[in-house]
Amino acid sequence: MDGAVVTINAGSSSVKFALFRDGKRIESGAGGRLDDVAGFMSEVGRLLRAHGVERSLVGVGHRIVHGGSRFFEPVIASGEILAELRQLMPFDPEHLPAEIALVEACTRVFAGVPQVLCFDTAFHRDLPIVARMLAIPRKYFDAGVRRYGFHGLSYTYLMQELERVAGAKTTRGRVILAHLGNGASRASVREGRCVDTTMAFTPTAGLVMGTRSGDLDPGIAAYLARSEGMSAEQFAAMASSRSGMLGVSETSSDVRELLEREKSDPRAAEAIGLFCFQARKWIGALAAGLGGLDVLVFSGGIGENSAVIRGRICEGLEFLGIDLDAGRNERGEAVISREESMASVRVIRTDEESVIAEAVCRLIET
Numbered sequence: 451m452d453g454a455v456v457t458i459n460a461g462s463s464s465v466k467f468a469l470f471r472d473g474k475r476i477e478s479g480a481g482g483r484l485d486d487v488a489g490f491m492s493e494v495g496r497l498l499r500a501h502g503v504e505r506s507l508v509g510v511g512h513r514i515v516h517g518g519s520r521f522f523e524p525v526i527a528s529g530e531i532l533a534e535l536r537q538l539m540p541f542d543p544e545h546l547p548a549e550i551a552l553v554e555a556c557t558r559v560f561a562g563v564p565q566v567l568c569f570d571t572a573f574h575r576d577l578p579i580v581a582r583m584l585a586i587p588r589k590y591f592d593a594g595v596r597r598y599g600f601h602g603l604s605y606t607y608l609m610q611e612l613e614r615v616a617g618a619k620t621t622r623g624r625v626i627l628a629h630l631g632n633g634a635s636r637a638s639v640r641e642g643r644c645v646d647t648t649m650a651f652t653p654t655a656g657l658v659m660g661t662r663s664g665d666l667d668p669g670i671a672a673y674l675a676r677s678e679g680m681s682a683e684q685f686a687a688m689a690s691s692r693s694g695m696l697g698v699s700e701t702s703s704d705v706r707e708l709l710e711r712e713k714s715d716p717r718a719a720e721a722i723g724l725f726c727f728q729a730r731k732w733i734g735a736l737a738a739g740l741g742g743l744d745v746l747v748f749s750g751g752i753g754e755n756s757a758v759i760r761g762r763i764c765e766g767l768e769f770l771g772i773d774l775d776a777g778r779n780e781r782g783e784a785v786i787s788r789e790e791s792m793a794s795v796r797v798i799r800t801d802e803e804s805v806i807a808e809a810v811c812r813l814i815e816t
């Protein structure tokens with residue numbers, strides 16, 4: 451594919467971008483805060499000028515966190531598509547308004563250049579009904595309240611890369627993908643299809659994360675409403691931004707910082723302990739759903755970089771056939787399990803941007 455492609459990856463608080471030329475990444479970086487669209491656009495403009503590709507921009511790709519039950523395949527944005535996406539805003543008020551604002555800003559600034567939307571929920575489109583349905587009155591399921599699952603672009607990359615390094619036979623086995631970053635989730639995959647995942651209707655569900663609580667007893671919202679007069683919005687903000695390892699440690703959501711402090715601060719040790727315990731428990735749960743385990747893949751900032759955390763998560767999982775090789779784990783090798791381990795454990799550096807860039811090239815060529 452000739453020409454330049456920019457990818458825009460907006461998370462809950464910050465935006466990352468990457469520039470691809472002729473299908474190859476030439477630069478990536480952090481573009482600042484999500485609430486500063488003007489600042490971000492001027493950063494993208496600077497990037498294009500610096501590489502002399504302002505006139506050869508052929509497409510912009512956007513990560514869109516929530517596609518609801520409507521969007522699965524990447525699409526080129528249009529007035530109608532954006533109007534439909536706006537209707538999904540109540541599902542994801544944390545991400546969608548800012549992501550739509552970025553698409554609109556790019557449409558204005560790069561007039562005539564296709565804006566391609568890539569959905570994080572799409573990877574989980576085939577979830578079986580038992581994983582998709584949440585056990586509340588059925589009318590809510592019919593209204594779209596269900597497990598969607600997120601981190602789908604990362605999971606798409608991990609499966610592509612797993613096939614490249616380990617072969618198609620491996621990707622047809624029982625695979626658990628662990629995306630462990632500031633946001634953390636798991637997906638279990640069998641025959642190449644996602645059969646379960648830890649995040650649900652929102653990215654707050656599942657594992658304990660940096661600032662998100664993960665799964666909670668639904669009774670807590672009612673209790674805090676009664677005891678403290680906490681509103682639904684206040685509860686959602688607390689569970690999403692002030693909970694998880696930050697909430698428990700009272701100091702930081704950052705695993706590196708917590709590891710540095712764990713010997714001197716019991717709250718930091720408990721936050722890390724909670725994270726590893728739940729991460730381990732979820733491997734057991736997802737493996738039970740799969741009927742066993744062939745491959746476990748670690749990814750995300752924590753999964754890719756922290757041998758200590760990978761080791762602690764795998765401790766006691768020998769019953770699942772996981773036999774970690776301490777040296778390989780320490781060195782962060784591609785395979786960190788022993789030769790004779792029944793299940794192989796791998797580390798793969800994820801790359802959501804390349805999945806977005808590929809989708810842009812595919813769509814604008816057709």
Ligand code: AMP
Pocket residue numbers: 630631632633660703704705706707709750751752755756
């Ligand atoms: P991400 O959201 O994927 O960028 O991941 C961010 C998380 O990865 C933070 O909690 C970081 O502390 C953690 N992280 C990055 N590098 C390391 C490392 N070398 N050891 C432990 N945690 C790390």
